[in-house]
Amino acid sequence: MAQPADWFSTWFDSPYYHVLYKNRDVHEAQRFMDNLLAYLQPKPTCQLLDLACGKGRHAIYLNQKGYDVTGLDLSARSIAYARQFENERLHFYRHDMRDVFRPEAFDLVLNLFTSFGYFANDYENVVALRATTAALKPGGRLVIDFMNTPKVISRLVARETKEEAGIAFHITRQVEQGFLVKTIRFQDRGQEFEFVERVRALQYGEFLEYFGLANLRLRAVFGDYQLGPFDPEKSERMIFVLKK
Template identity: 75%
Template structure:
């Protein structure tokens, strides 16, 4: 089956995406956010952007910590759910990260949990990063949290099945044409479904090139959610702290 290049616009809008990933560790995510806030020390007056925010749980958590937070995402259904939690210091918008959103507006932009590298063409990632950079105030910071690609490839689980809410998800993974591709197939109520996740297998060196093209200065790199040092072989994550 042919999967469209903008696979994310359909899969992330699907209720099955949220069923499959419903058991993600929210406590781990909140501890990561706490660690970042403690390290970055945003002032109470800072404006924060959650880029590719999904249903907004991280933006909501940041807002609960007292910050003025905006969340943007391409998924209309996810944003509709996130908007139910809006207040005067928490807002959500449907937006494509390849387009500039509020130039020179945010003190900190967070792009978390591998929410980058979805586009079919490599240049689109640079376009998205340049648009993101344009939204940062001079002197502001961008935090990109991405998988440690080489470690993921070295440990790739080629096939697994997961049963969630009575649905058996058949999951296959492979590396192809510079992408890590996850194929997800299942049946529900007598109907067959087929989705793909495609994330560009971006290496550390490729990110460094992107940052140089966007005139972002790399301030720090962490290797895990405890903000431990980055190790190219052992680290689970590549967490980049960048300054405009």
């Protein structure tokens, strides 16, 4: 079954995506936000953008902390869900990260939970990063939270089956032409489904090249959600803090 180049526009908008990943750790996500806020010390007047916000779990929590937050995501289904939580200081919009949203409008942009590197053409990742940078005020900061790719590859589980809501999701993983590819097959109500996640297997050095092309200055790199130091061999994450 051929997949379109923009696999993310169909899979992330599918109800099955949310079934498969419904058990993500909300408390871990909130602790990560607390740690980031303690490190970044954003002013109460900070205009904050959650880029690729999904259903808005980070954006909603940050708004509860008192910040004016805008959430963007390509998935119409996710944005429709998130909008039930909107208030005068919390707004959600459907948007493609390759397009500039509001030039120089935000003090802080967050791109969390490996929500980067989805595009088939490598240059589009640079386009997306430049568009993100354009949304920052001069001196504004960007946080990119990405998997530590070598660590993930070293312990890749090639095959597994997960059962959620009575559906058996058969998952295979492989590295293919510079991408981490996860194929998800399942049946529901007599119908066969197949979705593919393709994330570019970006490594530390490639991110540094991207940052240079987007005129971003690297301020810090952390290796986990407790903001421990980044270790290329041991860390779970690559969490980049950048300044425009």
